[in-house]
Amino acid sequence: MEFRETLLSAVRTLRSHKMRSALTMLGVVIGTGALVAVMALIAGLNSSVAAQFQSVGTDIISVSRYPWVQMGDSEEYQDRKLITRADAEAVGRLSSVGMMAPNIHTRRHIAHEGRSVRYTLVTGTTAEYETIDNFAVESGRFITDLDVDRRRQSVVLGAAVAEELFPVRDPLEKDVRVGGKRFTVVGVLESKGSLFGESMDDLVLIPISSFEKAFGKRRSVVIDCSPAEGVPIERTIDDIRQLMRIRRGVPRGAADDFAINTQDDLMSAYNSLTGVLYFAMTGIVALALLVGGIGVMNVMLVSVAERTREIGVRKAIGAKRADISSQFLVESIILTGLGGVVGILGGTGIALLVKAATPLPAAVTPVAIALAAAFAVVTGLAFGFYPALRASRLIPIEALRYE
Amino acid sequence: MLIELHDIAKIYEVGTQQVHALRDIDLSVKENEYLAIMGPSGSGKSTLMNIVGCLDTPSEGSYRLKDTEVATLDDDELAEIRSAEIGFVFQTFNLLPRMTAFQNVELPLIYGRSPRSERAERVWETIEAVGLKERAHHRPNELSGGQRQRVAIARALINRPSIILADEPTGNLDSSTGEEIMQIFRDLNNAGNTIILVTHEQYIAEHAARIVKLLDGRIASDALS
Numbered sequence: 001m002e003f004r005e006t007l008l009s010a011v012r013t014l015r016s017h018k019m020r021s022a023l024t025m026l027g028v029v030i031g032t033g034a035l036v037a038v039m040a041l042i043a044g045l046n047s048s049v050a051a052q053f054q055s056v057g058t059d060i061i062s063v064s065r066y067p068w069v070q071m072g073d074s075e076e077y078q079d080r081k082l083i084t085r086a087d088a089e090a091v092g093r094l095s096s097v098g099m100m101a102p103n104i105h106t107r108r109h110i111a112h113e114g115r116s117v118r119y120t121l122v123t124g125t126t127a128e129y130e131t132i133d134n135f136a137v138e139s140g141r142f143i144t145d146l147d148v149d150r151r152r153q154s155v156v157l158g159a160a161v162a163e164e165l166f167p168v169r170d171p172l173e174k175d176v177r178v179g180g181k182r183f184t185v186v187g188v189l190e191s192k193g194s195l196f197g198e199s200m201d202d203l204v205l206i207p208i209s210s211f212e213k214a215f216g217k218r219r220s221v222v223i224d225c226s227p228a229e230g231v232p233i234e235r236t237i238d239d240i241r242q243l244m245r246i247r248r249g250v251p252r253g254a255a256d257d258f259a260i261n262t263q264d265d266l267m268s269a270y271n272s273l274t275g276v277l278y279f280a281m282t283g284i285v286a287l288a289l290l291v292g293g294i295g296v297m298n299v300m301l302v303s304v305a306e307r308t309r310e311i312g313v314r315k316a317i318g319a320k321r322a323d324i325s326s327q328f329l330v331e332s333i334i335l336t337g338l339g340g341v342v343g344i345l346g347g348t349g350i351a352l353l354v355k356a357a358t359p360l361p362a363a364v365t366p367v368a369i370a371l372a373a374a375f376a377v378v379t380g381l382a383f384g385f386y387p388a389l390r391a392s393r394l395i396p397i398e399a400l401r402y403e
Numbered sequence: 404m405l406i407e408l409h410d411i412a413k414i415y416e417v418g419t420q421q422v423h424a425l426r427d428i429d430l431s432v433k434e435n436e437y438l439a440i441m442g443p444s445g446s447g448k449s450t451l452m453n454i455v456g457c458l459d460t461p462s463e464g465s466y467r468l469k470d471t472e473v474a475t476l477d478d479d480e481l482a483e484i485r486s487a488e489i490g491f492v493f494q495t496f497n498l499l500p501r502m503t504a505f506q507n508v509e510l511p512l513i514y515g516r517s518p519r520s521e522r523a524e525r526v527w528e529t530i531e532a533v534g535l536k537e538r539a540h541h542r543p544n545e546l547s548g549g550q551r552q553r554v555a556i557a558r559a560l561i562n563r564p565s566i567i568l569a570d571e572p573t574g575n576l577d578s579s580t581g582e583e584i585m586q587i588f589r590d591l592n593n594a595g596n597t598i599i600l601v602t603h604e605q606y607i608a609e610h611a612a613r614i615v616k617l618l619d620g621r622i623a624s625d626a627l628s
Contacts, residue, residue: 002513002519005513012501012502310499314514315485316456316458316491318485318486319482320478321478321479321482323514396458397458400497
């Protein structure tokens, strides 16, 4: 039978059982909708993360006691020796290392004339920190070598701190109290936005020497550096690792008692997280489509039984097995196809909602839509197959006698 | 000779026993004959009709329809024969309820793979021939019994079959409507169609020119009416 006729006939049948068709489609709607929505969310997450990574600065190698991403027991990480400024300078002298900026951190209140910002990150560092860690100065200047040499009480404010303490006036040349100690503002940073939800503008920077003077030396130093020009990052990392192991007396065969972090580590951790997400999503979608498909098969079997007589008549007037089976198969595919369309629209709606209402830039991808559509059609094909086969195999005489 | 049945038998296995629904059937039908197959319930007339109509195959014997041996054809081949050569008219009309009269009559053309362009014209032609032009776009539940049977007859005629097989065509109709339908069959026969009527009613059978009486699966008599 001509395809157009099969199509028209299938649509006619589904329209005459609207409620039943709608309920049957539900499983497929949920499955395809979930697929589109979750893929959109992950796409949004990916682009958000990529953008945030961009702002951090690529190719940073950060040597610290503890890794950025901690796996397993935290016991392993306790009681590690401090990393010193001498370690940092030794690393800085490696030929495969380009720029190096040691940095130490604490949290203090920052105050100015009655206003204060609490538990702000205070970072003691050097001039190179600006380049390596991708900071940009909006007004004034960054920390300089002279600041460090002279242990000046200079401070560079992050955008959020400047905003909070100096809502009206220009912060430059004013005095603030950093953890009670007096510092003079020499610069204000451009806003960097947030990284994984944490504001990157809630910080102040002071010269590392001044930090030690104000807050003591018994803190571990973080060594941020970049590979030298033309040197592959792996070599730089190897050189650093060797140097640090020697300096810290790590025996051969023992694990590092420090961590060398790169952006790649973050990316891998992120990827394995989304890997789990993808896996979970696949499971959910597969389950929804399975349930939906079973529902479709059930309804199609009922439909075949209901229309036994009709099938007998069709065969009597000349329908072949293929005519009958294709009719029911097309009905099944239209059912799931329609469910897929509704699901795709629904999933797209959810993605748009998320994009509008949250900071996540959820984006529906053509791949997701194509995949959802394909799944819908395949479900109709797979679960409509058996009922269609049964219908085609009915014996005309018996079917005609069916009440 | 249009139909030649020779030594036809239909045997069913019921448990360990063999039941002969038909045995020793020899029947020949020429073109343009008007034949009635008559018999009480259980005489085998429905079984014979199913075999003649290519809805079923005999267990034994030969059935030549227009010089083609159809007793050994498979399901799809039988479907093709039915589409091209047989037009069924059932007691309970058996129209498809969700389709209009027009669409019901059109359906055999679709299964027969007629080209789209020809279909509408042929359907209208046939619907007019049974007098249902005004009701063509109504569904069966909007038609009376007599009108439904007319649609069924139009559907049976649409592919210009060699045989029109009517199984108790007036069984669900009142007597005057029944007479109208029998008149249509008479007109069809006069126009050159071969009609085979299957009934248990003597007075219906007498509309035909020849009556074949069945009893217990055999032909008891075969004579002009």
